[in-house]
Amino acid sequence: MATMTLTVNGEPRELKAGTDLAQLLQQMQLNADCVAVECNHLILERETFATTTLNDGDSLEVVQFVGGG
């Protein structure tokens, strides 16, 4: 099975080739409605998560809201 390696929040992560962003979030047990994602420093709109195919070497930042003042 072909795999690819991405960086997710600074950590390397191996994924099946062809995985899309919505699938990755699901694997990470994250609700897509509660996060924002940057791929290679570009912010991705939520509506595009399911159609965003990830590529070997991509760098992702996945953020969510936490308590703050």
Add this chain to the structure above:
Amino acid sequence: MSDQLIIAGRSFNSRLMVGTGKFSSHAAMVAAMEQSGSDIVTVALRRVDIDNPDDDMLSHIDRNRYLLLPNTSGARNAEEAVRLARLARAAGCEPWIKLEVTPDPYYLLPDPIETLKAAEILVKEGFNVLPYINADPVLAKHLQEAGTVTVMPLGAPIGTNKGVRTREQIAIIIQQAIVPVVVDAGLGAPSHAAEAMEMGADAVLVNTALAVARDPGAMAAAFKKGVEAGREAYLAGLGEQRDTAEASSPLTGFLRS
């Protein structure tokens, strides 16, 4: 309600904004939000911890009841603040942003130059920008000219509970303001909040004082009263301070033989 707080054309009943950080539990946070009577609550944005994904704190906040005001805490310069603001919008927030740029972790004092730079960019991008600033009247003017919808001068450094230590400077900011002035940071007691409101501040933001209280909900209720008392006193018109006594009882008609 006639005495509403209006920010960027939107009306709010409460003049107390509440931060959601540092609470010991979601239940304590929700109790403080509810008992504060607040309409606006702040949140921060952080990387998801992949090994320990937190339960989503937004599921505890009624988005129909509260305006969610994301902050840019953690930003050390304008570029990082702009990035966080854009991410907050992408995460589903309305384009309201509490702009914080605090390069120094020891005092967490806001960087005026980077804050102004970020404000100029974010205003152009259509954000309602609420900048956290030191109590600097000249900076406050520059930000208002750049189009920010409030200014948020600090009473004392974040989390210090010291009260309105910047009183004289905040008075000048209030006197010159063309947008609401929100005293943010350092307010540790309801009397501090009342003091800021008596001075004519339009609102205050409180977090640490509620989060560290033994009973956050009850403390939030106390702050609500402090804010309301201060506001009512400001509207009623406070007497001037004097250096000599002025009798409140008549000075004639004494019983003297």
